[in-house]
Amino acid sequence: MLERWFDVGHRKDFRVCGEAEGVIDHAIDVLTPHVSPGSVWFRNCVRAGFALALAVLVAKVSDIGHAFWVVLATLSVLRSNAVTTGETVWSALLGTLAGFALATAVISLLGPHPVALWLSIPILVFFAGYAPQAISFGAGQAMFALLVVCLFNLMVPEGWETGVVRVEAVTLGAVVALVTSILMWPKGASAALREEVALHARAAERLLSAAFGGLIGRADAAQIDVARAETMAARHRSDEAFAAYIGERGTKRVPLEDWALLTRVPIAMRVAADAGIAMQRSGYGGIRTGDPARLFGEMTDEVCGAYRELADRLEHPEREPNPVLRAAMTDLDMIAGPGVHRATVLAAMASYAEAHRADDGTVVEVMAMAWGIGWLGYLAHIRMIAQPAVDEVASHAGLPWWRGASAVNAGR
Numbered sequence: 404m405l406e407r408w409f410d411v412g413h414r415k416d417f418r419v420c421g422e423a424e425g426v427i428d429h430a431i432d433v434l435t436p437h438v439s440p441g442s443v444w445f446r447n448c449v450r451a452g453f454a455l456a457l458a459v460l461v462a463k464v465s466d467i468g469h470a471f472w473v474v475l476a477t478l479s480v481l482r483s484n485a486v487t488t489g490e491t492v493w494s495a496l497l498g499t500l501a502g503f504a505l506a507t508a509v510i511s512l513l514g515p516h517p518v519a520l521w522l523s524i525p526i527l528v529f530f531a532g533y534a535p536q537a538i539s540f541g542a543g544q545a546m547f548a549l550l551v552v553c554l555f556n557l558m559v560p561e562g563w564e565t566g567v568v569r570v571e572a573v574t575l576g577a578v579v580a581l582v583t584s585i586l587m588w589p590k591g592a593s594a595a596l597r598e599e600v601a602l603h604a605r606a607a608e609r610l611l612s613a614a615f616g617g618l619i620g621r622a623d624a625a626q627i628d629v630a631r632a633e634t635m636a637a638r639h640r641s642d643e644a645f646a647a648y649i650g651e652r653g654t655k656r657v658p659l660e661d662w663a664l665l666t667r668v669p670i671a672m673r674v675a676a677d678a679g680i681a682m683q684r685s686g687y688g689g690i691r692t693g694d695p696a697r698l699f700g701e702m703t704d705e706v707c708g709a710y711r712e713l714a715d716r717l718e719h720p721e722r723e724p725n726p727v728l729r730a731a732m733t734d735l736d737m738i739a740g741p742g743v744h745r746a747t748v749l750a751a752m753a754s755y756a757e758a759h760r761a762d763d764g765t766v767v768e769v770m771a772m773a774w775g776i777g778w779l780g781y782l783a784h785i786r787m788i789a790q791p792a793v794d795e796v797a798s799h800a801g802l803p804w805w806r807g808a809s810a811v812n813a814g815r
Contacts, residue, residue: 443595443644454481454583461575469568476576479544481583487651488584491540492577498541499573502548509549510556520557527553544573592647593656597800600665601717603641606634607669607676608710611782614676615703618689618775619696627680634673641666656799661792665717668789672710675778682771689771694751699772702744705731706779709786713793720797724790732787737780739787745776 458477462470480495482488513520527550535543548569610630616622645666649659682688690696709728716722734740756769 442640443592443599443647446595447647450583451478451481454478454580457583458576458579461579462572465575467568467571467575469572472569472572473576473579476573477580477583478576480577481580482651488581492581494539494541495544495573495577498539498544499548499570501541502545503552503567503570505545506549506552510552513553514556517557520553523553524550524557548573592644592651594800596641596644596648596662596666597717597796599637599641599644600662600669601714603634603637603666603669604672604710604714604717606630606637607672608707608714610634610676611672611679611710612703612707614679614683615775615779616700617683618679618771619700620688620691621700631673631676631680634669634676638669638673641669657796661795664789664792665796668710668713668785671785672782675782678778679775682774687767687771687774689775690752690755690768693755695748695755695772698744698748698751699775702735702748702776702779705744706735706782706786709783713786713789716793716797717800720800724794729790732783735780735783736787737777738784740780740783742780745780748776749773 454477455474458474462473465473467473476495480488480491482491509523513523527546531543531546531550534546551569610627610633613622613627613630617624617627645662648655648662655662689699705728709732712725712728716724731744732740734743735745736742737745752769752772756765
C-alpha cells in the first residue's frame with residue numbers, strides 16, 4: 404500500500420514538473436524571436452525606455468515644477484516613427500497652448516467662486532476623456548490642460564501660473580519624444596515590417612525547397628522539421644510587425660493592401676509545403692530518378708529562386724528585378740502562363756509511367772509529382788501577383804524618414 408502511495412505521488416510530481424517545463428518552454432519559444440534588434444516590439448520597448456529615461460533626466464536637470472508632467476508628455480507624444488511623433492508634437496503644443504488660454508479665461512471667471520469651479524470639474528473630466536478620440540489628440544491636450552489648471556487651483560490657488568508650468572513641461576516632454584524618435588529607428592514599423600516579411604519569405608522558401616525536395620529524395624524529415632520551425636517563428640514576428648504598422652497613425656507611404664498581400668505570400672508557400680509534407684508522411688513519394696525527378700527539381704528551384712528574389716528586393720530595394728526569373732514565373736503561372744516547362748515535366752512523367760507500367764508504385768509516384776506541379780504553378784501565379792506590391796515597397800524604402808506619406812504622394 405505504501406509503495407503504491409509513493410508510486411502515485413511520484414507520478415503526480417513528474418506530471419507537475421512536466422507541465423511546468425512545458426509552460427517554460429512555451430514562454431521561451433514566444434519570447435526568443437523578439438529578443439532581437441530586428442523585432443518591432445524590441446525596438447518599440449527600447450525606444451520607450453530610452454525616452455522615459457531621458458525625460459526623467461531632463462526633468463531633474465531643469466528642476467521644473469511638477470516634473471512628472473515631462474514624463475507624462477513624453478509618453479503621450481511618443482510614436483513608433485519620427486514623422487508621426489513630429490505631427491503629434493505640434494498637436495500637443497498647439498493643444499496645450501489653447502488649453503492654457505482657455506484655463507486663463509476660466510480661472511479669471513470661476514476662480515473667485517470655488518463652488519462654481521467644483522461644479523465644472525465633472526464636465527472638464529468628461530471632455531478631457533472624450534475629446535482625444537472624438538475630436539483629435541490636440542483637442543484632448545487642450546481639455547486636459549484646462550482640467551489640470553482647474554484641479555490645481557482648487558487645491559492651491561495659483562491662477563494662470565499652473566498653466567505656464569504645464570506648457571513648459573509639455574514642451575520639454577515633446578522635444579524628448581521627438582529627439583528619441585529621430586535617434587532610434589526613425590522609420591518606425593515600416594522598416595521593421597519590410598525586414599520581417601523578407602525573413603519570413605526566406606524561411607518559407609527554405610521550407611518549400613525542403614518539402615518539395617523531399618518528394619524526389621533531396622531532403623529528409625529532420626531538415627523539413629527545422630525549416631518549418633524557423634518559418635513559424637518568422638511568421639510570428641512578421642504578423643506582429645504588420646499589426647504595429649497597422650496601428651501607426653497617419654497616412655501610410657505604402658498602401659495597406661500591398662503590405663497585406665506581401666505578408667500573406669509566405670503563408671501560401673507554407674501551406675504548399677505542408678501539403679507536400681502530408682503527402683510524404685502518408686506514403687505518397689514522388690519519382691526519384693531520371694528526367695521526371697531532374698525536371699521537377701529544376702521547376703522547384705525556379706519557384707524558390709523567384710521567392711528568394713522577392714526577399715532580396717525587400718532587403719535590398721536598390722536591386723533590379725531579375726528578368727530571367729520573371730520569365731520563368733510567367734511560363735509556370737498555372738492560370739495565365741503558357742506552361743511550357745510544366746508540359747515538359749508532365750511529358751517526362753508520362754514516359755516514365757509508360758516504361759514502368761508493371762510497377763504498382765508508379766501510379767502513386769506520378770500522382771504525387773502531378774500534385775506537386777500543380778502547387779508550383781499556383782505559387783508561380785502568386786509570385787506574379789505580388790510583383791507590383793514588391794516594386795511599390797522597394798520604391799519607397801530608400802526615401803528619407805522626413806519625407807512623409809503626404810509629401811511622397813504629392814510628388815507623384
